[in-house]
Amino acid sequence: MLSLYRPGGGWMHRMPAGPKITLLTVVALLLAALPFSWTGALIAVVAPAVLYLGAGMGVVSGVRELARQGWALRGVVVLTGVGQLIFLGPEPAAVNTARVVSALLVVGLLPLTTRVSSMLDAMERGMTPLGRIGIDPVRVALLLTVTLTTIPVLARLAAEVREAQRARGLRPSFARGALPFLVVALRHADDLGDALAARGIR
DSSP: OOOOOOOOOSHHHHSOHHHHHHHHHHHHHHHHTOOSSHHHHHHHHHHHHHHHHTSSSOHHHHHHHHHHHHHHTHHHHHHHHHHHHHHTOHHHHHHHHHHHHHHHHHHHHHHHHSOHHHHHHHHHHHTGGGGGGTOOHHHHHHHHHHHHHHHHHHHHHHHHHHHHHHHTTOOOOHHHHHHHHHHHHHHHHHHHHHHHHHTTOO
16 A cells, blocks of 8 residues: 555554544644634744644654745645635635644645554544444445545645646646546555455455
């Protein structure tokens, strides 16, 4: 199974997966609930930078990962920012965009500092009570883990398609990139299905 995990020895890497999931979820929710003001936008911009730089990955690695994750979210910035700028005005557009991007960046720290197996085990333990009402906690945990790790992988695949277009002297565009992206995305889905089948999950 593909993973965005980056090996490291910082406190974020050493923190158990369960408490880490809880911590990052709470921080992301707090950022998403920031007030509609320029102060809220500023906090939303500063918070991910503080977390990435203080996660124990090293200053250079932290800046690099923050920049890489931020660049991967440029589509979210454009769609969220432009749409709300037209209908709501500059301040609400800036604050809403900053809150959304900030929350996504914070959640992005989880797959960077946690192995997939650790996330799966933590989610499975946390969802054990669901078994009392007939819901299989193993399958639910697997679904959440796969979703969490697949979204950034698809963003990376889209970036690779654009880079391949540039390498061939083509200007990246949605029309040119849609079919190649669909092919690599389906290939990833097929590989993921094979990996799950190899683990006895159908």
